[in-house]
Amino acid sequence: MTELIKVVVTGAAGRMGREVVKMVLQDEQMQLAAAVGPSSGPVDAGTLVGLEPCGVLVTPDLETALSNAKADVLVDFTVPHAAYGNTTAAIMHGVRPVIGTTGITPEQIEELDKLxxxxxxxxxxAPNFSIGAILMMKFAAQASKYLPHVEIIEYHGDQKLDAPSGTSVKTAELISEVREELRQGNPQEKETIEGSRGGYYNGFRIHSVRLPGVFAQQEVIFGGFGQTLKIRHDSYDRAGYMPGVSVAVKKVMTYTGLIYGFEHLMD
Structure with a gap:
């Protein structure tokens, strides 16, 4: 029998964290070793996510959880200002981090890789664990070879803390790997309202929409003579990210070093 992968979930009481806890409890190859999140009292992680009690109580202290759990993997869906510290702590305990929180800087990623x-x-x-979103990024990079005039519009709810989104930044990076820098638009254009043309990245623009009622969408628009191409991905439920998280937890056991981007784990 294959040994179970012991998983610590940070942000366990959050909306994404609860989905991760549920996924771990329902995966025959995994065992929930600890659930970390704010708690006003002893709460069973299984009960928290609407399943049978599992015997793992939600704890507010990550260090204690890492010390006691003897875990293999930490899955983090928290907030940008906490994720870097959580990741560092996990690595120092020999626990492999799988991080879905965006906002970690390239410099921090380099440091974490060395660690x-x-x-x-x-x-x-990984800025995004959705298989559809990863395909959207790959298709966008492919299209940019032939239609280099491009802009990105990403839509999220008004409580998202970082802009642009990690997914749009990753998309822009993939496009820039195959597309030479091309400064788009009229060279004489002038913004009469600052920021109206969006954020500048390698010659093209990224626009961030933040509105209540929106979950997560991204559209990559390409323009050419007499034509446009739009590649769009829409997420409707957090459960849609869980197949990717499951793959990541299993594959992170098989290599050394920090990988940035779920696309590198796809066949």
């Missing part, structure tokens, strides 16, 4: 290498463990930071 993973020094500990001989794998790690993953």
């Amino acid at each position: 993973c290498q020094s500990r001989g463990i794998g790690g993953l930071i």
Whole structure:
């Protein structure tokens, strides 16, 4: 029998964290080792997500959880200002991080990679775990070879803390790997309202929409002579990210070093 992968979930009481807890409890190859999140009293993680009690209580202290759980993997869906510290703590305990929180800087990613290498463990930071979103990014990068005039519009709820989204930044990075910098628009254009043309990235623009009632969508628009191409992905439910998280938890056990981007784990 294959040994179960022991998983610590941070942000367990949050909306994404609850989905992760549920996924771990229902996956035959995983075992919930600890659930970390704010709690006003002893709450069973299984009960928290609407399942049978599992015997794991939600705890507010990550260090204690890492020390006691003897875990293999930490899955983090928290907030940008906490994710870097959580990831560092996990690596220092020899626990492989799978991070879905966006906002970690390239410099921090480089530091975390070195730390993973020094500990001989794998790690993953992924702006998006949705298979459809990853395909959207790949298709956009492919299209930019032939239609280099491009803009990105991303839509999220008004409580999202970072802008642009990690998904749009990753999309822009993938496009820039195959598309030379091309400064778009009229060279004489002038913004009469600052920021109206969006954020500038390698010659093209990223626009962030933040509204209540919106979950997560992204549209990549390409323009050419007499034509446009639009590649769009829409997410409607957090459960849609869980197949990707499940794959990441299993694959992070098989390599050393920190990988940035779920697309590197796809066949």
